[in-house]
Amino acid sequence: MKTKSIQSIKGTQDILPSEVHFWQEMERKIFEEMALFGFSEIRTPAFENTDLFSRSVGEQTDIVSKEMYTFEDRSGGNLTLKPEATASVVRAFIQHNLDKINTLTRLFYIDALFRRERPQKGRYRQFHQFGAELFGSEHPEADIEIISLASSIFKSIGIDEITLKINTIGSKSARDNYKIELKRFLKPQFNKLSEASRERFEKNPLRILDTKNSQEQEILLNAPQIFEYLSEDDKAHFSEVKMHLKGLNINFEIDPYLVRGLDYYNRTIFEFISNEIGSQNAICGGGRYDSLVSQLGGSDTPSIGFAAGMERILLATSNKERAENIDCYIVCMGNKAQDWVLKCANRLRSMKFSVCFDLLKRSLKSQMKEANRLNAKHAIIIGENEIKDNKFQVKDLDTGKQQEVAFEHIIKYFKNL
Numbered sequence: 001m002k003t004k005s006i007q008s009i010k011g012t013q014d015i016l017p018s019e020v021h022f023w024q025e026m027e028r029k030i031f032e033e034m035a036l037f038g039f040s041e042i043r044t045p046a047f048e049n050t051d052l053f054s055r056s057v058g059e060q061t062d063i064v065s066k067e068m069y070t071f072e073d074r075s076g077g078n079l080t081l082k083p084e085a086t087a088s089v090v091r092a093f094i095q096h097n098l099d100k101i102n103t104l105t106r107l108f109y110i111d112a113l114f115r116r117e118r119p120q121k122g123r124y125r126q127f128h129q130f131g132a133e134l135f136g137s138e139h140p141e142a143d144i145e146i147i148s149l150a151s152s153i154f155k156s157i158g159i160d161e162i163t164l165k166i167n168t169i170g171s172k173s174a175r176d177n178y179k180i181e182l183k184r185f186l187k188p189q190f191n192k193l194s195e196a197s198r199e200r201f202e203k204n205p206l207r208i209l210d211t212k213n214s215q216e217q218e219i220l221l222n223a224p225q226i227f228e229y230l231s232e233d234d235k236a237h238f239s240e241v242k243m244h245l246k247g248l249n250i251n252f253e254i255d256p257y258l259v260r261g262l263d264y265y266n267r268t269i270f271e272f273i274s275n276e277i278g279s280q281n282a283i284c285g286g287g288r289y290d291s292l293v294s295q296l297g298g299s300d301t302p303s304i305g306f307a308a309g310m311e312r313i314l315l316a317t318s319n320k321e322r323a324e325n326i327d328c329y330i331v332c333m334g335n336k337a338q339d340w341v342l343k344c345a346n347r348l349r350s351m352k353f354s355v356c357f358d359l360l361k362r363s364l365k366s367q368m369k370e371a372n373r374l375n376a377k378h379a380i381i382i383g384e385n386e387i388k389d390n391k392f393q394v395k396d397l398d399t400g401k402q403q404e405v406a407f408e409h410i411i412k413y414f415k416n417l
């Protein structure tokens with residue numbers, strides 16, 4: 001009886017050879033754009049102390065209250081697989097005194113993250129984000145650098161159909177005042193709210209604002225808006241952000257209901273929404289987090305960042321499967337030729353040509369078929385007669401042209417390509 005095979009865990013995905021090319025291409029563009037904006041990469045561990053997330057993302061948020069993969073270490077510590085990367089980057093920033101090296105610190109990451117959400121298209125339990133964090137400036141120009149960085153990366157990846165939504169949520173005290181007013185407004189309508197919103201009413205009422213439920217959206221049309229509760233400084237900051245966005249021709253919409261699901265944000269928050277990928281349409285989220293560094297034990301460091309979901313970005317780009325592609329396939333005829341094939345392959349590889357050959361001692365016909373399947377650009381035929389006469393057939397598989405070449409000239413043939 002065949003042993004039952006083990007399957008991957010629900011909500012996780014294998015990235016197969018036929019699609020990994022798109023990931024590599026996206027990563028290459030991320031590295032390129034990040035360098036153009038002067039951001040350096042940081043890599044943080046896959047798990048952290050659970051406290052890091054409850055103290056930053058917030059106890060009452062969906063992420064911390066329902067979605068974290070938390071486990072007890074054998075020695076009793078409470079650990080969590082990273083559900084988001086900003087908290088870890090901030091922890092590393094403080095721990096390694098990065099603020100002492102420069103007054104401005106520009107960091108980016110590409111990382112795997114873990115949230116126990118209900119899996120569906122565009123929503124997974126292990127997913128990947130790239131993101132950037134800019135530490136040290138409270139000025140609106142820092143907000144603009146972060147938004148234009150995200151926007152440039154999307155452009156270079158080829159995502160056009162996206163909308164940038166922005167809002168400002170001011171300081172914590174403005175938000176606290178606003179929460180009181182919002183609850184006062186919603187209380188008479190409490191029975192009309194969905195179960196999820198009723199749950200949020202006490203714990204995290206701002207999240208009711210980004211409901212997808214149309215009846216709730218209608219109720220909210222008359223709700224007080226956070227903008228009315230902001231200080232003059234907050235409002236002026238937001239005006240400058242808008243002014244610079246216009247100056248750079250970055251299109252945006254102001255969304256007064258945009259709140260974002262994490263506690264640490266203040267002032268500018270934003271999301272990039274794709275118009276093409278269905279219900280899980282947020283591609284990127286970000287915002288200012290001026291108090292997070294001090295809240296986690298560092299010095300006062302106004303900061304702003306974004307995180308973009310890579311699976312969703314790939315959904316939003318039209319991908320065609322790319323076939324494999326090698327420079328040369330060596331056809332081996334007869335046992336005596338094996339040694340020559342190995343030698344020839346490694347010589348060409350040392351010159352940075354990609355080479356494959358048969359490992360199953362198959363017929364000439366099967367080997368040529370394999371060369372085609374691999375989209376080889378050239379084929380070399382090495383058999384006992386060829387070795388005896390020192391005449392090897394090198395075939396250009398695109399044009400069909402064939403040449404007879406002495407072994408010592410095979411390298412020259414490839415060098416001259």
Ligand code: AMP
Nearest residue numbers: 122123124127282283284285307309312
């Ligand atoms: P967040 O960290 O929640 O602000 O999310 C930032 C971005 O990460 C979102 O806009 C999504 O593109 C992506 N993202 C968040 N959660 C998931 C998930 N469970 N699966 C796939 N992508 C996600």
